[in-house]
Amino acid sequence: MDFNLAKPSAGGIPEIDFRAELNEEQYQAVTAEPGPALVLAGAGSGKTRTLTYRVAYLLSKGVAPGEILLLTFTNKAAREMLHRVEDLTGVPARRFWGGTFHHVGHRILRVHGEPVGFKSGFTILDQSDAESFLGDLVKEKDPTFFKDKTHPRARQLGEVFSMARNTCLPLEESVRRFHPQHEKLTGRMVPLFETYMERKLKQQVADYDDLLEYLLKLLREDPETARHYQERFRHVLVDEYQDTNTLQAGIVDTIGNHHRIMAVGDDAQCIYSWRGANYENIVTFPDRHPGAAVYKIETNYRSTPEILNLANRVLVDQTPASGFHKELRAFRENRTRPYMVQTMDNREQAQFIIKRIEGLASEGYNLNDIAILYRAHYQAMELQMELARLSIPFQITSGVRFFEQAHVRDLVAQLRFAYNPNDLTAFQRTVALLPKIGPKTATRLHDLALQTARERKVPVVEALHSPTVLAKVPKAAADEWPSLMQSLRDIAESCRDGTPSETVRLAVEGWYEDYLRGAYSNFHARQEDLRSLTGFAGRFDDMQDMLAQLVLLNSETSDRSVDPDAEALRLTTVHQAKGLEFPIVFVIGLAENLFPLRRAVEENNLDEERRLFYVSVTRARDELYLCFPTIGRSNGPALSLKPSRFLQDLPNHLYEPLRIQRERIW
DNA sequence: AGTCGAGTTCTTTTT
DNA sequence: GAACTCGACT
Numbered sequence: 001m002d003f004n005l006a007k008p009s010a011g012g013i014p015e016i017d018f019r020a021e022l023n024e025e026q027y028q029a030v031t032a033e034p035g036p037a038l039v040l041a042g043a044g045s046g047k048t049r050t051l052t053y054r055v056a057y058l059l060s061k062g063v064a065p066g067e068i069l070l071l072t073f074t075n076k077a078a079r080e081m082l083h084r085v086e087d088l089t090g091v092p093a094r095r096f097w098g099g100t101f102h103h104v105g106h107r108i109l110r111v112h113g114e115p116v117g118f119k120s121g122f123t124i125l126d127q128s129d130a131e132s133f134l135g136d137l138v139k140e141k142d143p144t145f146f147k148d149k150t151h152p153r154a155r156q157l158g159e160v161f162s163m164a165r166n167t168c169l170p171l172e173e174s175v176r177r178f179h180p181q182h183e184k185l186t187g188r189m190v191p192l193f194e195t196y197m198e199r200k201l202k203q204q205v206a207d208y209d210d211l212l213e214y215l216l217k218l219l220r221e222d223p224e225t226a227r228h229y230q231e232r233f234r235h236v237l238v239d240e241y242q243d244t245n246t247l248q249a250g251i252v253d254t255i256g257n258h259h260r261i262m263a264v265g266d267d268a269q270c271i272y273s274w275r276g277a278n279y280e281n282i283v284t285f286p287d288r289h290p291g292a293a294v295y296k297i298e299t300n301y302r303s304t305p306e307i308l309n310l311a312n313r314v315l316v317d318q319t320p321a322s323g324f325h326k327e328l329r330a331f332r333e334n335r336t337r338p339y340m341v342q343t344m345d346n347r348e349q350a351q352f353i354i355k356r357i358e359g360l361a362s363e364g365y366n367l368n369d370i371a372i373l374y375r376a377h378y379q380a381m382e383l384q385m386e387l388a389r390l391s392i393p394f395q396i397t398s399g400v401r402f403f404e405q406a407h408v409r410d411l412v413a414q415l416r417f418a419y420n421p422n423d424l425t426a427f428q429r430t431v432a433l434l435p436k437i438g439p440k441t442a443t444r445l446h447d448l449a450l451q452t453a454r455e456r457k458v459p460v461v462e463a464l465h466s467p468t469v470l471a472k473v474p475k476a477a478a479d480e481w482p483s484l485m486q487s488l489r490d491i492a493e494s495c496r497d498g499t500p501s502e503t504v505r506l507a508v509e510g511w512y513e514d515y516l517r518g519a520y521s522n523f524h525a526r527q528e529d530l531r532s533l534t535g536f537a538g539r540f541d542d543m544q545d546m547l548a549q550l551v552l553l554n555s556e557t558s559d560r561s562v563d564p565d566a567e568a569l570r571l572t573t574v575h576q577a578k579g580l581e582f583p584i585v586f587v588i589g590l591a592e593n594l595f596p597l598r599r600a601v602e603e604n605n606l607d608e609e610r611r612l613f614y615v616s617v618t619r620a621r622d623e624l625y626l627c628f629p630t631i632g633r634s635n636g637p638a639l640s641l642k643p644s645r646f647l648q649d650l651p652n653h654l655y656e657p658l659r660i661q662r663e664r665i666w
Numbered sequence: 667a668g669t670c671g672a673g674t675t676c677t678t679t680t681t
Numbered sequence: 682g683a684a685c686t687c688g689a690c691t
Binding site: 073074075100101102103126127208209211212271272274275375376377378435436437438439440441474551552553573574575576597599600608612 | 667668669670677678679680681
């Protein structure tokens with residue numbers, strides 16, 4: 001494909017024979033007339049293909065890359081999509097506006113955020129920062145709130161707020177609907193919510209939801225900005241439309257008020273309702289966009305008929321009247337039925353998989369062809385240990401994430417504070433590295449520094465050196481204080497004058513390096529991580545871009561030990577496997593209380609669990625193994641597990657029970 | 667009052 | 682393993 005890159009893109013799109021490269025269903029959608037279009041694409045039907053060819057088609061009709069807005073859910077999906085467009089058309093990915101809703105929100109708000117209260121220079125709180133921000137605020141405003149054990153903790157309270165915002169409902173209404181167990185608390189939660197919103201603006205920090213909520217607010221309340229983007233993005237394409245929530249659907253509708261929107265989705269794969277996703281957005285799309293053309297793509301090129309029979313059957317058990325009816329039509333030849341594998345416990349499950357992998361390898365499968373899917377991270381523990389023991393390479397897209405490791409977060413906090421001195425959360429994290437400084441002391445010092453800075457009209461990083469502040473630093477921390485503050489001053493200076501990469505290097509080699517050496521025994525490994533951050537920063541010319549990326553990319557996994565191109569087994573949650581496909585798929589832990597999760601059953605979210613199971617089985621191309629242990633040992637007493645109801649619901653002609661031969665050691 | 671260490675409990679999914 | 686609780690120490 002290299003020759004494409006050399007070509008100028010304007011008018012230089014390579015000739016694509018759309019008719020020949022697409023099936024009839026796909027072709028219709030790809031060549032749709034400008035106007036609202038809803039594409040219902042079943043699993044494995046070539047959804048991504050349709051979307052990428054649509055982009056190519058628009059380009060071939062003379063639409064400029066900059067006029068296309070491509071919205072996705074995850075960073076991974078955005079990358080993959082733009083990469084494929086680039087391969088297809090030779091137009092470099094960076095010429096499109098594409099990415100997650102959050103990315104686009106940030107990008108627009110940092111330029112046009114003023115009318116809704118965000119000056120350029122605001123910083124983003126990740127999930128756990130936002131939680132501690134909220135927790136501190138609650139302790140201050142309503143000190144007894146957390147004393148009552150029946151009240152939500154900071155984390156859950158954050159979820160309650162988030163749900164209201166993502167569904168665009170008043171808090172009262174949202175609580176009644178989604179968190180009825182806390183309905184009597186609404187009166188106390190409302191003022192906390194208000195303070196939460198106010199205080200973020202005051203500190204010029206945004207949580208994830210702000211990036212969406214204020215974007216919509218901006219588009220609705222500032223006609224000039226709205227018009228600017230509406231005219232600019234003549235075509236709006238949305239991937240995984242079934243996972244949009246009310247807020248996101250509102251953004252799409254407002255930016256795309258010209259109705260040239262193509263929404264692609266599959267209501268059977270809606271698995272983010274805990275984030276307010278509402279697949280009814282699909283159902284109501286034609287109402288909101290009159291004259292919408294609806295395209296159904298149902299031919300499945302991915303899986304064997306046996307796998308699809310099983311998948312179709314999973315949906316049969318769905319609560320009726322949810323979404324569009326669909327049935328995947330198989331294109332491929334028959335092969336083997338999915339296997340149902342009963343094991344004694346997780347350990348035996350792991351051993352079975354390893355044994356089977358060896359068999360598959362001798363049949364010519366590569367480790368890259370095989371994926372292990374599970375409902376929750378911790379279910380992969382035993383398998384990870386066994387794989388490590390036998391030194392079978394695996395890549396795990398879950399667990400401790402790169403940007404969530406303590407040392408990475410510490411460093412990012414320093415950068416964030418240097419860039420935005422109002423960011424109290426970042427300051428707290430930074431100074432808490434010193435002895436005898438916790439959240440309370442940090443807040444006092446921060447207040448004092450801001451006040452001093454205001455009075456003397458000096459930057460906050462200067463005020464931190466003043467005797468006034470120094471006097472309030474606990475004795476135990478006083479020794480280290482000046483050198484940490486000096487480091488912050490250097491970083492802040494570099495934020496203004498230097499490149500992000502220089503700034504990061506300064507931070508990595510500053511005070512923190514000494515701290516790191518003393519604090520961790522694996523100092524070298526951690527230092528390596530931080531050095532790689534310098535490289536990461538080299539991709540940006542703007543500090544805020546880089547900081548935003550650091551926070552928004554936090555799902556990026558810590559696979560530094562594994563070369564991404566190396567041959568390795570893939571371990572991933574079902575959520576993260578969405579949109580991917582593998583020749584061989586093992587779904588593990590298919591037992592009641594694990595998958596479906598007990599909590600989901602208790603909270604009546606069975607349909608979503610079922611869709612999640614549907615997503616799992618439709619990832620497989622050739623062979624599917626459904627594994628369940630009969631004994632669960634998490635902590636303490638072993639408890640016996642029943643096979644998942646999703647397995648019990650399957651008529652037995654749809655699968656092949658597989659006996660495993662136990663190796664007797666004694 | 668606030669920090670810190672020891673001991674205990676419970677694990678969802680992502681931006 | 683991390684997050685939370687509780688009690689001791691400054």
